[in-house]
Amino acid sequence: MLRWLAWLCALWVLQAHAADIEFEPVTVPVRPIQVSPRVWMVQGDVGPVSAANQGFNANAGFVVTDEGVVVFDALGSPALGAALRARIRAITPQPVRHVVVSHYHADHFYGLQAFTAEGPTIWAHRLALSYLASDSPALRLAERRESLFPWVNERSRIVAPGKTIDSEASFRLGGLTFRLIPVGPAHTPEDLMMLVEEEGVLFAGDLIFAGRIPYVGDADSRAWLAALDRLAARPPSRIVTGHGPPSKDGSADLAMTRDYLRFLRDEMARAVDEMLDFDEAYARVDWSRFRTMPAFDAANRRNAFNTFVLMEREALQRR
Numbered sequence: 001m002l003r004w005l006a007w008l009c010a011l012w013v014l015q016a017h018a019a020d021i022e023f024e025p026v027t028v029p030v031r032p033i034q035v036s037p038r039v040w041m042v043q044g045d046v047g048p049v050s051a052a053n054q055g056f057n058a059n060a061g062f063v064v065t066d067e068g069v070v071v072f073d074a075l076g077s078p079a080l081g082a083a084l085r086a087r088i089r090a091i092t093p094q095p096v097r098h099v100v101v102s103h104y105h106a107d108h109f110y111g112l113q114a115f116t117a118e119g120p121t122i123w124a125h126r127l128a129l130s131y132l133a134s135d136s137p138a139l140r141l142a143e144r145r146e147s148l149f150p151w152v153n154e155r156s157r158i159v160a161p162g163k164t165i166d167s168e169a170s171f172r173l174g175g176l177t178f179r180l181i182p183v184g185p186a187h188t189p190e191d192l193m194m195l196v197e198e199e200g201v202l203f204a205g206d207l208i209f210a211g212r213i214p215y216v217g218d219a220d221s222r223a224w225l226a227a228l229d230r231l232a233a234r235p236p237s238r239i240v241t242g243h244g245p246p247s248k249d250g251s252a253d254l255a256m257t258r259d260y261l262r263f264l265r266d267e268m269a270r271a272v273d274e275m276l277d278f279d280e281a282y283a284r285v286d287w288s289r290f291r292t293m294p295a296f297d298a299a300n301r302r303n304a305f306n307t308f309v310l311m312e313r314e315a316l317q318r319r
Helices: 002-018 078-091 106-114 128-132 136-147 221-233 250-273 278-284 296-318
Strands: 032-036 039-042 060-065 068-072 096-100 121-125 163-165 169-173 176-182 192-196 201-209 238-243
Touching: 032 078, 032 238, 039 078, 039 238, 060 078, 060 176, 068 078, 068 192, 078 106, 096 169, 096 176, 106 136, 121 192, 128 136, 201 221, 201 250, 221 250, 221 296, 238 250, 250 278, 250 296, 278 296
Parallel strands: 068 096, 096 121, 121 163, 201 238
Antiparallel strands: 032 039, 039 060, 060 068, 169 176, 176 192, 192 201
C-alpha cells in the first residue's frame, strides 16, 4: 500500500509540472464537429494507431457551458491533447473545469497532460487505479515513445485521475447535468460513459465502435454484451462513440458492435467445443460480413484469438 501511495504521489508531482512542458505539435487535422447546441466532438482516424495518423485514432468530445467546459477523453498524446485544448479555446474562452476519462487505454487519455495547467477535476472509474498501479502503463508508454515519437516522448507522463467513482454519479455545471455511468467490465474493467441529460447526448467511450471493427483485446465480451443489451433497452438518440464517425443512428451502431461480439463468441465457442486449434478455427470462419470494414486487418485476428482463449476459459468454468 505504501509503495502504491508513493507511486501515486509521484504522478501528482509530475502532473503539477506538466503545464510547463511543450510538445511537438501534430499536423493531422483535429476538427470540432458540433453534435448538439452545446456538445462537440473530434473524430480520429478509423484505423489503428500509427505514425501516419500521429496517434489520432480515437474520438474525444467537449461540452461548452456558461460556467466552464467539460471534456470527455483527451486523445492519444500530449500533443493531441494540446491541439484539442486549442480547438476548445477557439470556440469558448471558458476554462476546462472537468475531464472525464472513459477508460485508461493510451489512445484515450495520454492527452490529459495538456489539460493539467487549468486544474480540472479528472474523473475516472476507481478500477483505473488498479491498472495504473500495474506494470502495464510503463510498458505502453515506452512503446508509444518509440512508435509515436516525437508526439509521445521522454517528457510524456501518465496522468492519474483526481476523483474516482464505482457507482453512478452526477454533477451540474452551467445549467447542465452530467451523469457518469459505470458500465464495466466490458471493453475494460473501468469503462465509464457520460450522459449530458439536457442535450440528450451520450458519450459511450469504447462500449460502442461506429463504422469500424471494434478492438476487443482482453475484454470480457460476455459482460460487454450484457452492457450493450442494457443500453439497447433505452438507446439515446445521439451517441458519441469511442471510435468512428458521429453516430446518426445510435441503435444501428450499437447493433453492429453487439453483432460482431456475438459472432466472435459463437464461432470461437463452436471451435472450442469441436476441439479445434485456433488456426483451424480462424481459417474456417466466413468473415465476409466484416472483412471490408476499417481496422479489420489490424484487429480481427487478435480479437478472434483473445475470444478463443476466453471461450476456452468459460468452457472450463462450466465443467
